Amino acid sequence: MPNVTVKDIARRARVSIGTVDRVLHKRGRAAKSTIVKVMKAAKEMDYQPNIFARNLSLAKKLRFGVVMPRSAQNGGYWKLADRGLLDAGKEFAPFSVSTAAFRYDRYSRTSFEKAMRSAAEECPDGLLAAVVDPSAGIPLLTDIMSRIPVVLFDSYIPDVSPIAFIGQDSYQSGVLSGKLMSLAAGDGEIVAVQPVADDHHISDRIRGFADRMGGPSRIIVEPLDGNAEDDAAVKALFLRHPDAKGFFVASADVHRFATYAAAAGGKRERTFIGYDLTEVNRMHVETGMIDFIIDQKPDVQVRNGLTLLYRSVALKTPPEADRMLMPLDIITKENVRYYRA
DSSP: OTTOOHHHHHHHHTSOHHHHHHHHHTOSOOOHHHHHHHHHHHHHTTOOOOHHHHHHHHHSOEEEEEEEEOTTSGGGHHHHHHHHHHHHHHHHGGGTEEEEEEEEOTTOHHHHHHHHHHHHHHOTTEEEEOOOOHHHHHHHHHHHHTTSOEEEESSOOTTOOOSEEEEOOHHHHHHHHHHHHHHHHOSSOEEEEESOTTOHHHHHHHHHHHHHHTGGGTEEEEEOOTTOSSSHHHHHHHHHOTTOSEEEESSTTHHHHHHHHHHTTOOTTOEEEEEOOOHHHHHHHHHTSSOEEEEOOHHHHHHHHHHHHHHHHTSOOOOSOSEEEOOOEEEOTTTGGGSOO
């Protein structure tokens, strides 16, 4: 097997990249059973160590920045990304790679620009960035990309050329949600909730959903203030559509609708579909209030994004593709227990 990497061995042996590095290069301690698994996988895959890459990774310390919204925003979605950052930090520590998080208020252009500039100055080896506002991101990204490598995750931004993008195909996730809604909700009014009007990938989800459902004749698209501190907007939507058979919420905010419906008397044969297995969304899936969650795995996006940066900068290995799309996982009450809490 040509060009076998440490990551390939880690996947075969079902251990972390850091564990493989410790075993192969005799750095630190590992359980005897782990050593046997790693060495067996390396032998089976005919692993040949890349001495140049190894020496490079040991000789130079790298610092990568991760730019994303504040943890508490978007229904706890960014807390999941934090978990990926923590996991990546542990995996890359043996390779002299450090990471730093730069948070911004996703509703403030000034906050975003400040975080991006600070990250570019303090982390000269590369950035992993989630840019939720294309109008603010494109000019700044273009400038930063001329100086350091950048990988985008979560939100695809047209008209820029990062090393790679990692995330879902937003339009197809909307199409999938439309198919699920058509199967579950049957005939009747369907409401597609758009939490943020200027978010490119949320707009793509709505467009895919509308196309699959048959357009304006079948669904009603409603805006929602995703930055609201109370749920008055959610209540107003329910009052405007008391007989709606389904609500598609194009973000992690679906829990707000499930919570309101539960407090207002229960599900009443409505179908709720949304995104992301946040703690509160998981609770509503387990109780059956939320029917379907499309999971984006932001923790995996962050880990994979930092891996791409490392391979590009330290190992001079370009990504296999400029768009690396995450699977469209469907989570329900029946399978939620198999997903990471």
